[in-house]
Amino acid sequence: xxxxxxxxxxxxxxxxxxxxxxxxxxxxxxxxxxxxxxxxxxxxxxxxxxxxxxxxxxxxxxxxxxxxxxxxxxxxxxxxxxxxxxxxxxxxxxxxxxxxxxxxxxxxxxxxxxxxxxxxxxxxxxxxxxxxxxxxxxxxxxxxxxxxxxxxxxxxxxxxxxxxxxxxxxxxxxxxxxxxxxxxxxxxxxxxxxxxxxxxxxxxxxxxxxxxxxxxxxxxxxxxxxxxxxx
Amino acid sequence: xxxxxxxxxxxxxxxxxxxxxxxxxxxxxxxxxxxxxxxxxxxxxxxxxxxxxxxxxxxxxxxxxxxxxxxxxxxxxxxxxxxxxxxxxxxxxxxxxxxxxxxxxxxxxxxxxxxxxxxxxxxxxxxxxxxxxxxxxxxxxxxxxxxxxxxxxxxxxxxxxxxxxxxxxxxxxxxxxxxxxxxxxxxxxxxxxxxxxxxxxxxxxxxxxxxxxxxxxxxxxxxxxxxxxxxxxxxxxxxxxxxxxxxxxxxxxxxxxxxxxxxxxxxxxxxxxxxxxxxxxxxxxxxxxxxxxxxxxxxxxxxxxxxxxxxxxxxxxxxxxxxxxxxxxxxxxxxxxxxxxxxxxxxxxxxxxxxxxxxxxxxxxxxxxxxxxxxxxxxxxxxxxxxxxxxxxxxxxxxxxxxxx
Ligand SMILES: Nc1ncnc2c1ncn2[C@@H]1O[C@H](COP(=O)(O)OP(=O)(O)O)[C@@H](O)[C@H]1O
Ligand SMILES: [Mg+2]
Numbered sequence: 208x209x210x211x212x213x214x215x216x217x218x219x220x221x222x223x224x225x226x227x228x229x230x231x232x233x234x235x236x237x238x239x240x241x242x243x244x245x246x247x248x249x250x251x252x253x254x255x256x257x258x259x260x261x262x263x264x265x266x267x268x269x270x271x272x273x274x275x276x277x278x279x280x281x282x283x284x285x286x287x288x289x290x291x292x293x294x295x296x297x298x299x300x301x302x303x304x305x306x307x308x309x310x311x312x313x314x315x316x317x318x319x320x321x322x323x324x325x326x327x328x329x330x331x332x333x334x335x336x337x338x339x340x341x342x343x344x345x346x347x348x349x350x351x352x353x354x355x356x357x358x359x360x361x362x363x364x365x366x367x368x369x370x371x372x373x374x375x376x377x378x379x380x381x382x383x384x385x386x387x388x389x390x391x392x393x394x395x396x397x398x399x400x401x402x403x404x405x406x407x408x409x410x411x412x413x414x415x416x417x418x419x420x421x422x423x424x425x426x427x428x429x430x431x432x433x434x435x436x437x438x
Numbered sequence: 439x440x441x442x443x444x445x446x447x448x449x450x451x452x453x454x455x456x457x458x459x460x461x462x463x464x465x466x467x468x469x470x471x472x473x474x475x476x477x478x479x480x481x482x483x484x485x486x487x488x489x490x491x492x493x494x495x496x497x498x499x500x501x502x503x504x505x506x507x508x509x510x511x512x513x514x515x516x517x518x519x520x521x522x523x524x525x526x527x528x529x530x531x532x533x534x535x536x537x538x539x540x541x542x543x544x545x546x547x548x549x550x551x552x553x554x555x556x557x558x559x560x561x562x563x564x565x566x567x568x569x570x571x572x573x574x575x576x577x578x579x580x581x582x583x584x585x586x587x588x589x590x591x592x593x594x595x596x597x598x599x600x601x602x603x604x605x606x607x608x609x610x611x612x613x614x615x616x617x618x619x620x621x622x623x624x625x626x627x628x629x630x631x632x633x634x635x636x637x638x639x640x641x642x643x644x645x646x647x648x649x650x651x652x653x654x655x656x657x658x659x660x661x662x663x664x665x666x667x668x669x670x671x672x673x674x675x676x677x678x679x680x681x682x683x684x685x686x687x688x689x690x691x692x693x694x695x696x697x698x699x700x701x702x703x704x705x706x707x708x709x710x711x712x713x714x715x716x717x718x719x720x721x722x723x724x725x726x727x728x729x730x731x732x733x734x735x736x737x738x739x740x741x742x743x744x745x746x747x748x749x750x751x752x753x754x755x756x757x758x759x760x761x762x763x764x765x766x767x768x769x770x771x772x773x774x775x776x777x778x779x780x781x782x783x784x785x786x787x788x789x790x791x792x793x794x795x796x797x798x799x800x801x802x803x804x805x806x807x808x809x810x811x812x813x814x815x816x817x818x819x820x821x822x823x824x825x826x827x828x829x830x831x832x833x834x835x836x837x838x839x840x841x842x843x
């Protein structure tokens with residue numbers, strides 16, 4: 208589904224160059240939930256930004272659905288609009304819009320008819336258990352509730368790929384569990400591939416596969432016991 | 439529609455800031471409407487005054503306005519009766535008034551002064567009624583018989599210098615068309631003011647028949663055509679000119695030098711004011727939108743990540759600016775309407791304009807076409823200002839925008 212080979216990325220701050228990715232390669236299966244672990248500063252966000260087509264400035268090859276990702280910014284935007292959902296650490300909901308409207312937004316961008324939009328948003332908002340809060344604005348919701356709205360927003364267009372950068376970092380453990388389970392279950396229902404950056408073990412335990420970044424290098428972490436349990 | 443709804447939500451997000459921006463737009467709108475409304479009113483009153491003073495159209499000998507006469511009435515009109523008859527059956531024509539311009543000396547027996555006289559038919563005073571401000575006595579009666587003393591109506595300054603009161607006798611002397619000097623006695627019938635001190639010092643009116651006898655002529659200087667409707671002047675100009683191609687027909691505005699200079703002056707003053715208001719709105723909106731864009735950097739990053747094109751993001755901001763512009767324009771129209779109405783009720787008096795001694799009521803003409811055009815321009819200015827601000831503000835990369843705090 209998603210394959211990258213020899214990805215290299217360096218940042219230039221002033222005169223010093225920081226190599227955030229030093230030639231990483233991997234293949235991620237359609238429908239799998241992959242945890243991307245590693246300490247802070249190891250390059251997780253950098254890799255996710257590239258995989259999510261947010262950052263076109265890298266060396267190496269990136270294939271999405273078997274095709275080489277184009278270089279043209281308009282084409283990248285169009286792919287993101289149709290095929291990629293995002294979940295952020297700080298939820299990033301639009302504060303003036305209700306939960307319902309936030310979830311509706313991606314469908315509006317896709318030009319989906321009003322009737323269908325309403326039906327899909329209603330279904331999604333119930334799926335994340337926030338039907339009662341449809342009309343509330345984000346500032347009236349708790350962190351966990353906001354992240355559930357964000358999950359609904361990312362999944363409502365049934366994207367091929369969902370990128371989540373530390374989605375539970377701002378949540379307490381029970382809420383984090385709820386959010387993780389929700390992502391995994393809804394993701395499976397929709398058939399989306401998840402790449403979740405985290406250094407949170409509450410998260411890695413619940414994923415199909417764990418890959419670890421350290422100092423710009425990628426290493427696979429197989430967890431046979433867990434794979435049996437969650438297979 | 440949904441996008442407009444979201445734009446509304448965003449305008450309301452920082453209600454206070456939006457309110458002040460709308461207020462600035464409304465004030466600019468009001469200033470433009472009130473000042474140009476005042477200019478429009480002035481133009482209309484001056485146009486009406488010019489047309490009432492001189493007539494909508496003036497028929498003369500072709501060289502009357504351009505060449506200096508060697509002897510009185512050299513460029514007078516002799517055969518105008520057919521034109522007059524033709525015009526009088528037209529229901530758009532209010533009056534056709536022949537006039538004689540003459541000059542000479544006026545004397546009270548002890549003192550002599552120069553006068554600029556107008557020989558007119560008595561009906562001239564009905565036609566021009568409200569524009570000739572009578573201070574004493576009454577206008578020319580129009581009663582002419584051979585044994586009665588002819589009447590004169592003096593402008594205020596001239597009456598003062600002659601120490602003349604209503605009922606007094608004065609003598610007018612003028613050169614006749616054949617070069618002799620002629621003098622008649624007149625009785626003062628009334629005293630008026632034109633509102634222009636320079637004119638008041640010299641002007642007088644006598645009956646057309648007396649003027650003809652005084653300078654011994656059968657011609658007239660000009661024939662003024664009065665229409666019921668000022669706006670019909672252009673249309674009538676052509677048809678009157680077609681009646682007789684040996685005469686010249688001049689519309690009022692070619693002779694209305696005061697009107698022209700006031701219009702040129704006001705156009706400059708209020709044009710400049712308008713430009714300043716437009717700039718004020720431009721900078722105010724562009725400032726508001728820059729702040730808005732900066733504050734929402736992370737949000738812009740979020741929707742860009744979700745697949746919103748830069749053009750769409752800018753379009754959303756432009757919609758917000760458009761809403762602010764339209765709200766400001768509507769508020770401005772309402773305020774200007776209230777100001778117009780209040781001035782009508784309060785009846786404020788303006789000081790006399792340059793060269794005049796009379797003030798006039800401050801009135802504003804509210805013009806819907808002007809309000810619509812100004813609204814459109816201001817809204818466009820808001821949108822352009824927002825385009826400038828958002829174009830500059832939306833150029834971060836998505837990853838930079840997302841990590842903006
Ligand atoms: N915009 C940037 N400019 C310069 N250096 C950056 C930038 N973003 C990340 N880096 C550097 O790249 C490395 C990887 O960062 P990042 O991908 O954010 O790691 P993580 O998400 O795992 O914490 C770090 O050393 C960080 O300082
Ligand atoms: Mg990170």
